Amino acid sequence: MTFNQLIWKMAKQNKGKYIFYYLCNSFAVMFFFMYATVYFNEKIVEVKELESIQDALAIPGVALIIFTVFFINYAHRIFTRRRRKEFGLLMTLGMSNRDIVRLLLVENGVIAAASIVSGLLAGTVFSRLFFLVLMNSAGMGQVPFHLSFEMFSYTIGAFLIVFLLSVGITLYLTLFRTLSDSLKSDRVADAIKLRSPLLGGFGVALVIGSALMLYFNYLNESNPGGDGLTLLIWTITLLFGLYIALSQSMSFFIEMAKKHKPFYYRKLLFLTSLEYKFKQLTAVLMLVTVMGMVTIFYTTLLLFIYSATEKQVVEDHPYDIAFVETVTKNNISEKELVSIFEGNPIKEHLTIQLFEYHEEDPYWDDLINRYTFMPLSDFHRLTGSSKVVGDGEYIYFHNQMPEYLGGDSIYENGLTLEKGDIHLTLKESIVEKQVNNLSYPLADFLVVNDADYDKLRNRLAEEEASIHLLNVEAWKESEVAVEGLEQKLLEHNQSTPPFNNEHFSYLSEEEMLKPSSRIADYNNQRNSSGIMFFVSTFISVLFFFGSFILLYLNVFSNIEQDKEKYHKLYKIGITKKEIQRLIAGELKVLFFFAPLLGTAVAFHYIVVFAKDAGGIMENPSFFLHFLTIAGIYLVIQTGYYYYAKRKMMRQLELN
Incomplete structure (x- = not known):
């Protein structure tokens, strides 16, 4: 018999093990490649609104790599563990260590090559479908699917590194194990250390x-x-x-x-068997627990962020569109505005006057203090209040949500300006979000009565500006009009002298003067959180599937030993029905203990992080998302359990 014939006969004899091992590696290649088609997509990196996406995708990517390393290594270890007796037998027949090495390299080389080819082919097909579902669901249909050299090279490289490391460990253990240990390997149980x-x-x-x-x-x-x-x-x-x-x-x-x-004597066999299983499968149960915890927590958190995008955008942008007009920049007439928004009419247009003053801090060198003044009449129109501000007084208006309020400020203890010539007294502080987040940098507003505003403006004003705040009929349909406004303002600004930007040189003129809108921020956040959510969903599916395979490998890799054990129990009087209950109980604990533990830990982290938003009871949608994700996870795990239970009973001939 030639060497090649021997390999072929061994493959046919162990075809079930070979096929399962090949499928595990092929699936690992396929999942990694599917993820790479998103991570290395050039258009995602190029689109300006998605500049932070690639860094966000690294989080599930690291989880995928860690899982792949453990998954491939564990599948390989299970595959080779029960074949040590074969290697020992071949050695007794005269096969040298060199021949054993050659045998392992040939069969693993063929499996690796086949896994790469089939994994990449399957990954190419399914990644196309996954990509379309992902991008369309995230509202990013304009990003096309494509393949690149990086996607293939990183996938093949990562797989080969992990695979070759696993094969190397197997070679070392096989060659340095004694012949007697190899021959009786299938009769030696793992010791509880x-x-x-x-x-x-x-x-x-x-x-x-x-x-x-x-x-x-x-x-x-x-x-x-x-x-x-x-x-x-x-x-x-x-x-x-x-x-x-x-x-x-x-x-x-x-x-x-x-x-x-x-209770102890009634459950003695069940408890001692579980103790052995838990110690034997500690690493697997730990991995399944952590995978479940990360998957449920990360997916719930991203789903909450994704679903809360609209609420967050409305909070950040009280008006649908806002832009700053200066003396020479962003000048546009009411007629031009009405024309731009003709298809989505303007319902409200509010203009707020401002002026800015900058002064060196008297106590800190090279520190410039900024002051943004607003007249009381405009403050009334903006907030709908009827506050009264006397001469020499001001209201410190924090334009932000109360939960984001920072520490003390220079505006809270009265103001002494222009080298001590001007004194203003703080009347009160008001914390409300009334003006959109703008690219144009503005300090918190100091509201003075109209007479003081005119006096201070004539004496202090360095840059006068107006904030235009607009509401339209349907802000979700305003994307085209907002883009038209941006283009109109840009064309006008290019025909005027450059803006004096000495205090904010880190911003370009175009960045500072760009309009702020709900629709732009909404699309940007939906794109970012949408991709993160759907990629995390993909990783979740992989982890669900992978956790089942890991448990399945361990349960069924020792099927012959278990069959012999239960046969002996049957001989000493344990009935078939009692054995069935014992097996069902063991499988139930093995398949549900780690997922339930991971779910509990994930819920704890959700409760901890929900404290930042007022607590879990103040955010029922957060809790609802957790129940949805955890419920799906446990339903899938239940399906795994019943499938494994039927397969186990059939394998042990207990049905």
Whole structure:
């Protein structure tokens, strides 16, 4: 028999294992390539409104790489573990280490090549469909699908690095293992190296303590903006506690169960079998828990952001369109405005007068203080209030939402201007969002009565301006009109002298004077959060599928040993019905414990982050999104469980 004939006979004999191993690698290539078609799409990088998208996509990309590394390595380890006896037998028949190396390289080389080819072909087909669904759902139908060298090279390179590393580890373990160990590998169970109920209790306590510390120390009153270091420390502690708990919690639970003898002896076989499984599958259960936690939390958070885009845009832009007009820039007549918005008529047009004054700070060198003054009459028209401001007084008007209010300001203790010649007294501070976010940099507004405004303007004004605030019939249909306004203003500004921008040289004239609109911000945020949400949905589908395969590999890789074990139990009097209940109970715990644990941890992080928006009870949509995502996750996992249960019973001939 030639060497090639031997390989072919071994492949036919183990065709089920080869096919499953090949499919695992092929799926890994396909999923990575599908993600690469989005991450490396040139148009996404080129479109100006999406400049931050590529960095955002790196987050699920890192998760995908970590998962792929573990997935390929684990599939390879399961594939080769039960073939060690074959290698030992071949060695007894005279095959040298060199021949074993050659055998492993040939079969793995063929599988790798086939996986790359089929994975890229399938990825090309499905990525086209995925790309269309993703972009159209995110409102980005103008971004075309294309393939590039980077997509193929990064996919092939990443796969080969992980695959070759796994093969190298297998070669090392095979060649340096004794012949007797290889021959009896299928009769040796994984030893339980540590059994410590005390350590299990410590792990559970560490998880609970870390969760509580994270809740009370992150985003609290003394730290309203959050603290990345606090989040990192307690997250690492929580994950460390999870690993210990998953490894030793069953030992802890068994120790507790021993105090209730009837329950313990009735469930003895079930509990001891689960303890062995938990210790054997600690790494897999940990990965499934973390995947579930990240998937549910990340997808829920992005879905909440995506669905809340309109509300956020309306808060940031009280008016549909806004732009700043100076003495020489953005000059446009009412007639021209009406013409531009003819198809979507203007319902309201409010003009607010302003002037700016800059002065060196008396205490800090090279620091320039900015002051933006507004007349009281315009403030009344803007806010609808009837506030009275006396001579020498001012209202400090914070144009922002109260929850975003910062610390103390130079405007809150009265003002002394022009080297002490002008004194103004603070009457009150008002925090309201009334003016759109503008590219034109303006300080918070100082509202004075009209007489004081005229006096101060004549004496201090360096740059006079007006803010135009417009509402139209349908702001979601104003994109074309807003683009027309931008073009009209740009054409006019190009025919006037350059704008004096000495205080804000980091901004170009075009950037400063560009109109602000709800529709532009809405489209930009929908594009960004839309891509992030749908990519995270794709990663979620991958993780759901991958977690099932990891559990499936472990459950069914030892099917022959389990079959022998249950056959022996049947011989000593355990009935077939009792064995079926035992198997169903084990599978139920293995398939639901880690997902439910991951769901609980994800909910805890959602509660922690919801504190920044008033708490989970103040944001019912946040909670509803969590229930939707978690529900879908658990429904899919339930389908996995029933499929695995039927397959297990059929394999063990218990049906």
